[in-house]
Amino acid sequence: xxxxxxxxxxxxxxxxxxxxxxxxxxxxxxxxxxxxxxxxxxxxxxxxxxxxxxxxxxxxxxxxxxxxxxxxxxxxxxxxxxxxxxxxxxxxxxxxxxxxxxxxxxxxxxxxxxxxxxxxxxxxxxxxxxxxxxxxxxxxxxxxxxxxxxxxxxxxxxxxxxxxxxxxxxxxxxxxxxxxxxxxxxxxxxxxxxxxxxxxxxxxxxxxxxxxxxxxxxxxxxxxxxxxxxxxxxxxxxxxxxxxxxxxxxxxxxxxxxxxxxxxxxxxxxxxxxxxxxxxxxxxxxxxxxxxxxxxxxxxxxxxxxxxxxxxxxxxxxxxxxxxxxxxxxxxxxxxxxxxxxxxxxxxxxxxxxxxxxxxxxxxxxxxxxxxxxxxxxxxxxxxxxxxxxxxxxxxxxxxxxxxxxxxxxxxxxxxxxxxxxxxxxxxxxxxxxxxxxxxx
Amino acid sequence: xxxxxxxxxxxxxxxxxxxxxxxxxxxxxxxxxxxxxxxxxxxxxxxxxxxxxxxxxxxxxxxxxxxxxxxxxxxxxxxxxxxxxxxxxxxxxxxxxxxxxxxxxxxxxxxxxxxxxxxxxxxxxxxxxxxxxxxxxxxxxxxxxxxxxxxxxxxxxxxxxxxxxxxxxxxxxxxxxxxxxxxxxxxxxxxxxxxxxxxxxxxxxxxxxxxxxxxxxxxxxxxxxxxxxxxxxxxxxxxxxxxxxxxxxxxxxxxxxxxxxxxxxxxxxxxxxxxxxxxxxxxxxxxxxxxxxxxxxxxxxxxxxxxxxxxxxxxxxxxxxxxxxxxxxxxxxxxxxxxxxxxxxxxxxxxxxxxxxxxxxxxxxxxxxxxxxxxxxxxxxxxxxxxxxxxxxxxxxxxxxxxxxxxxxxxxxxxxxxxxxxxxxxxxxxxxxxxxxxxxxxxxxxxxxxxxxxxxxxxxxxxxxxxxxxxxxxxxxxxxxxxxxxxxxxxxxxxxxx
Numbered sequence: 001x002x003x004x005x006x007x008x009x010x011x012x013x014x015x016x017x018x019x020x021x022x023x024x025x026x027x028x029x030x031x032x033x034x035x036x037x038x039x040x041x042x043x044x045x046x047x048x049x050x051x052x053x054x055x056x057x058x059x060x061x062x063x064x065x066x067x068x069x070x071x072x073x074x075x076x077x078x079x080x081x082x083x084x085x086x087x088x089x090x091x092x093x094x095x096x097x098x099x100x101x102x103x104x105x106x107x108x109x110x111x112x113x114x115x116x117x118x119x120x121x122x123x124x125x126x127x128x129x130x131x132x133x134x135x136x137x138x139x140x141x142x143x144x145x146x147x148x149x150x151x152x153x154x155x156x157x158x159x160x161x162x163x164x165x166x167x168x169x170x171x172x173x174x175x176x177x178x179x180x181x182x183x184x185x186x187x188x189x190x191x192x193x194x195x196x197x198x199x200x201x202x203x204x205x206x207x208x209x210x211x212x213x214x215x216x217x218x219x220x221x222x223x224x225x226x227x228x229x230x231x232x233x234x235x236x237x238x239x240x241x242x243x244x245x246x247x248x249x250x251x252x253x254x255x256x257x258x259x260x261x262x263x264x265x266x267x268x269x270x271x272x273x274x275x276x277x278x279x280x281x282x283x284x285x286x287x288x289x290x291x292x293x294x295x296x297x298x299x300x301x302x303x304x305x306x307x308x309x310x311x312x313x314x315x316x317x318x319x320x321x322x323x324x325x326x327x328x329x330x331x332x333x334x335x336x337x338x339x340x341x342x343x344x345x346x347x348x349x350x351x352x353x354x355x356x357x358x359x360x361x362x363x364x365x366x367x368x369x370x371x372x373x374x375x376x377x378x379x380x381x382x383x384x385x386x387x388x389x390x391x392x393x394x395x396x397x398x399x400x401x402x403x404x405x406x407x408x409x410x411x412x413x414x415x416x417x418x419x420x421x422x423x424x425x426x427x428x429x430x431x432x433x434x435x436x437x438x439x440x441x
Numbered sequence: 442x443x444x445x446x447x448x449x450x451x452x453x454x455x456x457x458x459x460x461x462x463x464x465x466x467x468x469x470x471x472x473x474x475x476x477x478x479x480x481x482x483x484x485x486x487x488x489x490x491x492x493x494x495x496x497x498x499x500x501x502x503x504x505x506x507x508x509x510x511x512x513x514x515x516x517x518x519x520x521x522x523x524x525x526x527x528x529x530x531x532x533x534x535x536x537x538x539x540x541x542x543x544x545x546x547x548x549x550x551x552x553x554x555x556x557x558x559x560x561x562x563x564x565x566x567x568x569x570x571x572x573x574x575x576x577x578x579x580x581x582x583x584x585x586x587x588x589x590x591x592x593x594x595x596x597x598x599x600x601x602x603x604x605x606x607x608x609x610x611x612x613x614x615x616x617x618x619x620x621x622x623x624x625x626x627x628x629x630x631x632x633x634x635x636x637x638x639x640x641x642x643x644x645x646x647x648x649x650x651x652x653x654x655x656x657x658x659x660x661x662x663x664x665x666x667x668x669x670x671x672x673x674x675x676x677x678x679x680x681x682x683x684x685x686x687x688x689x690x691x692x693x694x695x696x697x698x699x700x701x702x703x704x705x706x707x708x709x710x711x712x713x714x715x716x717x718x719x720x721x722x723x724x725x726x727x728x729x730x731x732x733x734x735x736x737x738x739x740x741x742x743x744x745x746x747x748x749x750x751x752x753x754x755x756x757x758x759x760x761x762x763x764x765x766x767x768x769x770x771x772x773x774x775x776x777x778x779x780x781x782x783x784x785x786x787x788x789x790x791x792x793x794x795x796x797x798x799x800x801x802x803x804x805x806x807x808x809x810x811x812x813x814x815x816x817x818x819x820x821x822x823x824x825x826x827x828x829x830x831x832x833x834x835x836x837x838x839x840x841x842x843x844x845x846x847x848x849x850x851x852x853x854x855x856x857x858x859x860x861x862x863x864x865x866x867x868x869x870x871x872x873x874x875x876x877x878x879x880x881x882x883x884x885x886x887x888x889x890x891x892x893x894x895x896x897x898x899x900x901x902x903x904x905x906x907x908x909x910x911x912x913x914x915x916x917x918x919x920x921x922x923x924x925x926x927x928x929x930x931x932x933x934x935x936x937x938x939x
Contacts, residue, residue, distance in 0.1 A: 156589050156590075170825055189838060197815050198814075198815060199837075199839065209837035209838070210837075210839075211837075211838050211839055212839045213839060218842075218846075219839065219842060220842060221842060221845050221846060221849070221932060222846050222849055222855060223845075223849055223928050223929075223932065225855070226849070226853050226855065226925070226928065227921075227925055229910060229913040229914065229925070230910065230925055230928060230929060232909070232910075232913075233906040233907065233909060233910040233929050234929060234932055236902070236906040236909075237903065237906055237929060237932060237933050237934075238932065238933075238934070240902060249735075249736070251735060251781055251782075251783060251833075251938060252780075252934065252935055252938065254735070254833060254836070255783070255836065255934035255935065255937050255938070256934045258836050258837065258838060258841055258934075259841055259934045261838050262838035262839075262841045262842055265838050266838075266842070316544070365537065365540070366533040366534065366536060366537030366540070367537055367541070
């Protein structure tokens with residue numbers, strides 16, 4: 001069912017098209033399937049309301065962009081040291097500023113940088129072999145010097161800025177707004193899923209709420225582990241409408257339907273991740289998360305955005321070893337995930353975006369670590385990316401309070417992803433028109 | 442005094458269920474025994490007992506020296522000299538030592554704010570004066586200030602005690618005037634950076650938009666600019682408010698069409714001449730205490746809040762009389778307002794703990810604080826100056842499971858949010874909660890549904906599900922099966938309401 005198509009044809013006064021009819025039919029069938037009386041799960045009602053909205057209030061979708069495009073966002077939490085991720089080994093300033101923690105230029109023995117094909121003077125952290133492999137396969141865009149004006153060096157505030165896409169860091173998340181603004185092809189309670197014990201602000205919209213869980217076993221009621229006999233009455237309680245007449249959309253009705261949503265999504269997710277992955281994932285927190293995400297993509301959940309994160313990047317002291325471990329995890333996880341998608345035949349429909357709330361100070365500090373900084377590289381992984389090193393590396397001498405000046409505003413990257421990959425109107429979501437960074441093909 | 446639209450409830454109608462409603466809304470609920478005792482006092486005395494909480498001795502008075510106030514403190518002159526010299530001399534070793542010292546203090550301070558978080562949560566659970574804490578929580582959400590931004594736990598503690606001390610005081614003189622002198626708020630909204638030469642409008646804007654008038658209600662951008670000038674020089678020294686006259690703009694200001702040489706206190710006086718103040722704060726109190734109105738106002742709620750707003754103005758912004766009037770009113774006990782508010786995470790946890798009496802479990806308060814955070818409410822860390830949106834925003838599929846599993850933890854000891862379910866040995870005493878209804882499962886079920894959901898009639902399907910569970914247990918009523926019933930009742934969507 002092409003819902004996008006439906007919007008292009010429809011005028012604002014008419015809602016009685018065949019599509020609306022087939023949706024009603026779908027809802028009836030859906031309800032029969034779930035063996036419910038009259039309670040409509042929240043996600044279905046929301047989409048039914050979506051139909052009633054005037055067309056002008058929705059972001060029009062763009063022709064030619066498949067509806068199953070899926071974005072995977074990975075946050076490197078704590079502020080990843082961009083200068084030790086993409087190494088500007090051709091610039092002696094780099095070594096002057098980082099006598100203890102600078103990464104050696106390629107070919108200078110153990111732990112020297114990996115080359116980046118076609119990018120003289122720049123290399124990758126030696127442990128990013130996975131990312132280097134993705135470059136060789138034409139699946140990685142490394143965008144240099146991404147940031148924003150008047151950089152904020154607080155983890156929390158800068159994270160909020162990246163998540164909302166505006167400098168106040170207040171308001172809804174950019175991906176939450178994407179869902180709020182975009183009429184989806186399929187109604188689903190699992191439109192966005194975050195792995196973690198809290199849903200990130202990025203996924204928080206006015207109406208859009210993300211599903212989040214650390215492990216699928218925690219995304220369910222655990223009473224069954226106390227006593228098996230509790231499972232059946234629990235299911236009855238949380239899947240059935242209560243018989244007592246109550247107003248549609250009363251508080252209780254809202255709770256009953258959310259609870260039903262929870263049961264349905266929990267089941268779908270747990271069944272999706274119960275299969276064995278097609279490739280074997282390495283150990284590590286990010287790998288585990290991407291393995292879960294890979295299984296859900298393979299199971300064809302109607303999820304458009306997945307969110308994962310890896311912590312530990314706040315490397316104020318003795319950072320060499322710790323950062324090297326993180327780089328290894330990151331590169332290997334990304335590479336394995338992409339292999340998994342390739343075996344599934346899903347590399348075309350999935351784009352992975354990697355960012356951190358800020359980079360770090362050019363000059364190392366007195367503890368062989370680095371303090372909070374500004375601009376840093378972002379990665380985009382997938383079939384549709386401009387492979388290679390993109391954009392200009394920030395100057396190591398023309399600094400702003402000891403920090404790099406950004407060359408690409410992160411919202412230019414968001415605009416490209418929203419517009420050219422997700423088929424949405426970036427301006428309606430970001431509140432301002434940004435030029436699209438040239439990062440996708 | 443009687444107002445036509447805030448008619449008091451007929452005292453004869455004040456039964457156990459209404460007493461439990463009062464306990465839940467003016468506090469964090471209670472046991473069936475407490476509800477019975479309160480109903481026996483009669484309406485007037487019950488409301489008096491709840492509202493006049495200063496008559497009840499606080500067994501654990503809040504002490505200002507309970508926490509270290511010097512973890513985060515400004516550098517002394519001598520320390521500043523050392524730091525400056527090290528920077529000038531490029532003495533990396535000393536610079537690094539100072540940085541590490543600062544980081545150590547920050548870590549210690551984060552530990553202290555976590556301790557305060559647990560202390561407050563525990564206080565809500567054990568206080569005999571629940572309305573005091575319920576109001577303190579209300580003001581924390583209204584004048585929302587976040588630790589993350591100000592990074593000074595002691596200032597958060599001072600602010601918390603300011604809210605508690607003035608919880609039911611005068612909205613204008615105690616609370617709003619107090620908040621522009623409050624160190625945590627001044628720092629949170631950057632008023633310490635608000636100088637004559639470089640005004641910062643943050644506090645002036647939120648003072649009107651979020652604290653007193655409502656967005657765009659009776660002020661414009663010029664009033665904000667001029668209000669910010671009034672507030673210049675209202676700053677903080679160590680943990681105290683101080684007025685820095687050098688940074689204060691002494692010039693003439695024009696606010697709401699009036700001109701004068703106003704300062705921040707005059708600005709407060711001027712705001713309280715605007716027509717919207719009473720309505721704004723009464724609406725917010727109404728959503729917190731009476732009904733959170735997911736679909737906007739009803740005709741009844743409109744009439745009621747208008748009368749209460751008028752009363753607040755007549756009482757010169759004193760809060761106690763309006764709270765009493767609300768808790769005595771027929772409207773407050775109307776069926777449409779009972780079990781109509783979605784419990785905040787803190788309400789859910791504190792109410793459950795107070796009414797179910799779970800055994801003290803290892804690190805229980807910590808576990809509950811983490812749960813509340815995962816459900817979207819961390820004390821001392823509201824998401825923004827707007828506070829918590831509340832109502833339906835508390836609920837999504839993930840928080841729904843979190844809520845059910847947190848109750849499961851309270852009842853059985855299994856920890857939510859950790860991969861392994863470790864039970865501890867402290868057993869819950871479920872039998873105490875059925876109060877003698879131990880012969881017939883039907884009686885036990887009815888009794889528990891009444892106690893936990895504060896309903897007078899029960900849904901047949903729900904009763905049937907619980908009866909079927911009891912059948913699988915051979916209809917034996919013992920601690921285990923009663924606990925089972927409780928885990929099911931607390932997993933009902935309707936348990937999320939109070």
